[in-house]
Amino acid sequence: MSIKSMVDEVFAIDNGAEVPEILYVSCDMIQQDIYIVGIDGVTKIDLYHENGQMGYVPWLAIYKGDFLYARMDASHMRIVYKEASK
Numbered sequence: 001m002s003i004k005s006m007v008d009e010v011f012a013i014d015n016g017a018e019v020p021e022i023l024y025v026s027c028d029m030i031q032q033d034i035y036i037v038g039i040d041g042v043t044k045i046d047l048y049h050e051n052g053q054m055g056y057v058p059w060l061a062i063y064k065g066d067f068l069y070a071r072m073d074a075s076h077m078r079i080v081y082k083e084a085s086k
Contacts, residue, residue, distance in 0.1 A: 021082040022047060025060055035062050
């Protein structure tokens with residue numbers, strides 16, 4: 001994903017656009033899958049943003065059931081979305 005598409009995605013979220021369902025996230029720096037929906041109790045991964053020093057920073061909320069299990073800075077993560085049904 002290019003920087004422009006990441007920025008466009010954050011602005012779309014900020015303007016209320018629907019974000020596709022996230023299937024899994026992995027860290028490009030260590031090439032290892034971190035959280036996958038349906039594995040180890042992970043039920044949902046949500047993308048949101050928090051204020052950073054110079055603007056919005058994309059973050060991930062990792063859920064196990066209704067429990068918010070972890071939060072991660074998404075700036076160096078690979079995010080794979082579920083394909084939209086046609």
